Amino acid sequence: xxxxxxxFTHTYRDRLGKLRHYFRxxxxxxxxxxxxxxxSPEFMQAYGALLAGMPLPAAGPGRPAARRKARAILAxxxxxxxNQYLASDKYRELARSTQAExxxxxxxxxxxxSLMPLDRHTPxxxxxxxxxxxxxxxxxxxxxxxxxxxxxxxxxxxxxxxxPAAALEKPAEDSEAFHTWSDEQIRQxxxxxxxxxxxxxxxxxxxHTGQRGSDIIKxxxxxxxxxxTVLHIPKQEKTGKEVFIPVGAMLKQTLDLIERxxxxxxxxxxxxxxxxxxxxxxxxxxxxxxxEWRKAAGLPDECVPHGLRRATVRMxxxxxxxxxxxxxxxxxxxxxxxxxxxxxxxxxxxxxAGAGLSRRLRAIxxx
Numbered sequence: 304x305x306x307x308x309x310x311f312t313h314t315y316r317d318r319l320g321k322l323r324h325y326f327r328x329x330x331x332x333x334x335x336x337x338x339x340x341x342x343s344p345e346f347m348q349a350y351g352a353l354l355a356g357m358p359l360p361a362a363g364p365g366r367p368a369a370r371r372k373a374r375a376i377l378a379x380x381x382x383x384x385x386n387q388y389l390a391s392d393k394y395r396e397l398a399r400s401t402q403a404e405x406x407x408x409x410x411x412x413x414x415x416x417s418l419m420p421l422d423r424h425t426p427x428x429x430x431x432x433x434x435x436x437x438x439x440x441x442x443x444x445x446x447x448x449x450x451x452x453x454x455x456x457x458x459x460x461x462x463x464x465x466x467p468a469a470a471l472e473k474p475a476e477d478s479e480a481f482h483t484w485s486d487e488q489i490r491q492x493x494x495x496x497x498x499x500x501x502x503x504x505x506x507x508x509x510x511h512t513g514q515r516g517s518d519i520i521k522x523x524x525x526x527x528x529x530x531x532t533v534l535h536i537p538k539q540e541k542t543g544k545e546v547f548i549p550v551g552a553m554l555k556q557t558l559d560l561i562e563r564x565x566x567x568x569x570x571x572x573x574x575x576x577x578x579x580x581x582x583x584x585x586x587x588x589x590x591x592x593x594x595e596w597r598k599a600a601g602l603p604d605e606c607v608p609h610g611l612r613r614a615t616v617r618m619x620x621x622x623x624x625x626x627x628x629x630x631x632x633x634x635x636x637x638x639x640x641x642x643x644x645x646x647x648x649x650x651x652x653x654x655x656a657g658a659g660l661s662r663r664l665r666a667i668x669x670x
Contacts, residue, residue: 309342309350309415309416309417309419311326311327311328311353311354312324312325312326312337312350313325313327313334314341322341323336324336324337324341324346325337326349326350326353328353328354335353337349337350337353342414342417347417347418348418350417350418351380351417351418354418354419354420354423379420379421379422379462380417380418380419380420380421381412381413381416381417381418381419381420381421381424382413382414382416382417382418383462384413384421384451384455384462384463385409385410385412385413385451386413387455387460387462388409388450388451388454388455389406389409389410391454393450393454394454398517398540398541398542398543399517399540400515400517400541400586401541404443405447405450408443408444408447409447409451412448412451421452421455421462422462422463422464424452424463424467425467426467426468426470426471428467429448429467429468429471430471433445433471438474438475441473441474442473442474445468445471445473446473448468448471449466449468449469449471451468452465452466452467452468452469453466453469481607481609481610481613482605482606482607482610482613483610483613483617483643484510484606484610484611484613484614485614488602488606489510489614491600491601491602492506492600492602493506495599495600495601496600498556498557498560499560501576502596502600503557504557504558504560504561504575504576505519505576505589505592505593505596506611507553507554507557508522508554508557508575508576509608509611509612509615510611510614510615511548511550511551511553511554511557511615512534512548512554512632513548513611513612513615513616513619513629513632513633514536514539514546514548514612514633514634515539515540515541515609515612516586516589516590516608516609517539517540517541517586518536518539518540519576519589520574520576520583520585520586520589521536521540521574522534522536522574522575522576523572523573523574523575524563524572524573524575525572527550531550531555532549532550533547533548533549533550534547534548534550535547535548536548536634539634542634542635544634546631546632546633546634547631547632548632549632558575561575564577564581570582570583576589578592589608590607590608593607593608594607612633613643615633616629616633616635616640616643617643619632620640620643626640626641
């Protein structure tokens, strides 16, 4: 049986071990047995009819009137609204990674509530389905639901009369959702994977650029600007921002050791990172490969690629860098940079900022 609960249903196992499913809507005194197996076509037809306040459809082939009613139920149902939203221009405007994340959740949401009219959803009902979830998961789902209902409630569509998700309160972000790599863990990777190896190149691109995996896999020789001193990303996958990343001596050493292939008709701009067959990495493929490399290096499970992004911000803050400059490199908002600042060592940052101020004042005095 699916772990996703349908609204107003409850299930129990009788003395013979058989699962029995019942429906009891708001104000309904007596529960009504639902036929068939959980979420079978027969089950969902009866469930949808009860949600719409209709009598249970009779067994056998449907009559034209019954089919018209079924179409009317589907037209205003949760599953139909989800399907329309996923095919909409509004959804396609999102970054591909965001599309994939939202699609996974909305498909489950649509399957869960299926034929329930979209307009029947209430803030209380939506909030109940978020109980016990990790704060960052709940925040993502609230954001996704708000987008769905906002789109559906537009007067040109009329799929629902309002946005019940707008009344949901987002929990505070969990600052420990992703582990920030320590200096010791960074050093351990470098000691295990030497210069010239693919794991070292992947790691160095993450830690030196502070970018997401979706942007790392697109970097290549075509990304160089200013005689190879800057890497340029015209448009980040998730934020759409343009970023410029200085290429330091260590990163340049790593990139110079990567063999540059000849462009082909289907790969005009070869990326730095390519898989075993010479093809560009997909983001999930690189993440899975990184997991295997991390295990081999003896690092804990908490050391994931996104934690390197946090480590990059941490180290720049500790060196006294301007948060606006950090945001220009990583493509993050200033708010997110300050959020990541919870991980940095304030005394070290103060020393770095003080040294920078001293250099600036000395230059003024000597000019």
